[in-house]
Amino acid sequence: MTKKQYAFYPGCSSQKGASAANYITSFGVICDKLDIQLNEIPDWNCCAASIGYAEGGELPRIVMGARNLALSDQHLPGQDIVSGCPACWLANREATERLQHSSSLMAEANEALKEVSLNLRTDFNTKSRHFTEVLIEDIGYAGMKAPVIKPLDGVKIAGYVGCQANRPYGIAGESFENPQYLDKMIETVGAEAVPYDQKVTCCGGALAFSEPEKAQALIRNIVESAYDHGADLIVTPCPLCQANVEIYQSEINKKQGTKFNMPVVYYTQLLNVAYGGSIKESGLDGQLIRAEKLEKIAGK
Amino acid sequence: MTTAMTTANETAVAKYKNNFLKEVEATVEEGHWVKMCMQCGVCAGSCPFGPHWEHSPQKIFMMIRAGKREEVLKSDSMWMCTSCYSCMVRCPRQLPITHIMHGLANYAYRLGLSPRGQPNQAIAKLFWDSALKYGRVNELKFSLAMYFRDGFVQGVKNALAMQGVGLGLVKAGRLNPLEIISGHTCKDTSGIHKMIAKAREIEDRRRGLA
Numbered sequence: 001m002t003k004k005q006y007a008f009y010p011g012c013s014s015q016k017g018a019s020a021a022n023y024i025t026s027f028g029v030i031c032d033k034l035d036i037q038l039n040e041i042p043d044w045n046c047c048a049a050s051i052g053y054a055e056g057g058e059l060p061r062i063v064m065g066a067r068n069l070a071l072s073d074q075h076l077p078g079q080d081i082v083s084g085c086p087a088c089w090l091a092n093r094e095a096t097e098r099l100q101h102s103s104s105l106m107a108e109a110n111e112a113l114k115e116v117s118l119n120l121r122t123d124f125n126t127k128s129r130h131f132t133e134v135l136i137e138d139i140g141y142a143g144m145k146a147p148v149i150k151p152l153d154g155v156k157i158a159g160y161v162g163c164q165a166n167r168p169y170g171i172a173g174e175s176f177e178n179p180q181y182l183d184k185m186i187e188t189v190g191a192e193a194v195p196y197d198q199k200v201t202c203c204g205g206a207l208a209f210s211e212p213e214k215a216q217a218l219i220r221n222i223v224e225s226a227y228d229h230g231a232d233l234i235v236t237p238c239p240l241c242q243a244n245v246e247i248y249q250s251e252i253n254k255k256q257g258t259k260f261n262m263p264v265v266y267y268t269q270l271l272n273v274a275y276g277g278s279i280k281e282s283g284l285d286g287q288l289i290r291a292e293k294l295e296k297i298a299g300k
Numbered sequence: 301m302t303t304a305m306t307t308a309n310e311t312a313v314a315k316y317k318n319n320f321l322k323e324v325e326a327t328v329e330e331g332h333w334v335k336m337c338m339q340c341g342v343c344a345g346s347c348p349f350g351p352h353w354e355h356s357p358q359k360i361f362m363m364i365r366a367g368k369r370e371e372v373l374k375s376d377s378m379w380m381c382t383s384c385y386s387c388m389v390r391c392p393r394q395l396p397i398t399h400i401m402h403g404l405a406n407y408a409y410r411l412g413l414s415p416r417g418q419p420n421q422a423i424a425k426l427f428w429d430s431a432l433k434y435g436r437v438n439e440l441k442f443s444l445a446m447y448f449r450d451g452f453v454q455g456v457k458n459a460l461a462m463q464g465v466g467l468g469l470v471k472a473g474r475l476n477p478l479e480i481i482s483g484h485t486c487k488d489t490s491g492i493h494k495m496i497a498k499a500r501e502i503e504d505r506r507r508g509l510a
């Protein structure tokens with residue numbers, strides 16, 4: 001079977017040795033089983049996500065995106081641009097839409113791109129997509145289920161969608177208030193999606209660093225609600241959510257006397273384990289809070 | 301603040317007289333949407349850090365129309381936006397609220413009016429500088445810069461307080477200490493610097509900030 005080809009934009013946090021390195025690791029088995037080929041965009045740069053606004057402003061930010069789009073178009077023409085990070089997906093998609101919408105912005109961006117000897121064709125309109133969209137729309141739930149050899153029987157999971165893997169663009173046209181795709185993926189691999197009232201709550205994002213108390217109050221609710229609904233672990237589609245919700249549990253415990261120890265894994269790691277991936281292949285050795293239930297299944 | 305920035309502010313004041321709405325429409329990203337706000341308050345109730353802000357988007361948009369220039373540009377509220385997009389997907393008038401808030405923050409910052417030492421502003425600047433320098437964000441340098449932004453002593457304290465986290469990430473292979481010497485970089489960093497300088501020059505010219 002020929003593989004489906006995509007241009008791949010990893011984003012900074014998913015590089016080797018970066019905080020979401022285990023996320024990327026867990027893509028391997030999935031791509032293999034589902035005949036997906038991700039072709040990294042050569043010399044991609046940071047997408048400048050939303051927090052780039054203060055110093056960056058509008059045009060410099062969009063130009064950072066435009067360089068990636070132009071490189072992708074030049075080296076991987078016609079391939080949809082896929083990212084695992086919602087912030088990157090949003091930045092790529094927003095840059096494309098804004099440039100499409102305004103010919104003067106396009107002209108300005110191209111003037112700046114001359115400095116790197118690139119040019120974005122004015123009719124550039126290649127889709128930027130999140131990896132979950134590839135799985136849901138191009139592979140489908142049935143397709144995702146086919147390679148399952150170790151259903152995650154008895155594992156109870158809180159599907160934490162967060163913000164940017166949901167707003168403002170949405171996945172598969174689902175509602176912003178109660179998207180279903182993550183729960184459906186959980187059930188596709190044989191686990192149980194528990195009801196979860198913090199599904200689309202913001203974790204504080206990049207402000208977790210600068211406003212730790214306020215962000216940790218949000219994170220506390222996110223973790224507590226998972227416990228309240230009997231979840232064994234939380235699953236997320238976003239590297240920043242993953243980092244925030246996992247990393248700060250020990251801080252919250254220290255400051256507030258809670259005893260949080262809730263694993264936070266990626267949807268890709270669930271698929272991986274269900275497809276027979278090892279602990280290492282699933283990136284489960286990269287968890288700060290080890291996901292014992294999954295490790296047990298992966299180790300079998 | 302430097303004289304150049306004061307001048308940019310004075311020029312803007314002179315140019316738009318007392319019409320702050322017009323100024324916002326001309327200089328702030330997506331600013332032309334502000335007049336569409338119907339003051340329903342949905343955005344104010346959607347914001348995760350809402351209780352901590354003095355001015356919700358609703359209030360900010362009302363203040364813009366009321367010509368409260370200083371109050372808006374000096375507000376720290378725009379800096380409390382987590383980019384969660386809750387307001388934006390709920391706004392009945394479909395204002396791109398998140399982008400307007402970012403745009404206002406950027407404009408205030410460029411005029412030298414934004415609150416100094418505001419932590420999120422410091423973060424945003426560090427993030428951008430880090431991204432630009434190497435083309436990609438080097439997380440270790442970024443976090444170190446964060447620890448030390450309040451000075452050396454506080455930096456050491458911050459670093460110690462978060463030590464467990466850092467070490468855990470190193471052990472888990474998700475933070476690479478070797479990066480402090482050679483980290484993730486793009487090949488064409490010098491090109492990227494020139495490209496961004498150019499973009500900034502074009503935008504400043506368009507916004508009358510040059």
Ligand code: SF4
Nearest residue numbers: 011012013046047049
């Ligand atoms: S903005 Fe964030 S997620 Fe996007 S590439 Fe840069 S660091 Fe990575």
Ligand code: SF4
Nearest residue numbers: 162163164205240241
């Ligand atoms: S990291 Fe947090 S703020 Fe960012 S998209 Fe995920 S939930 Fe939202």
Ligand code: SF4
Nearest residue numbers: 337338340341343391
């Ligand atoms: S939700 Fe929209 S219309 Fe309502 S107050 Fe906010 S910006 Fe204005």
Ligand code: SF4
Nearest residue numbers: 347381382384385387
């Ligand atoms: S996007 Fe910003 S302003 Fe809007 S609700 Fe979220 S934090 Fe508040």
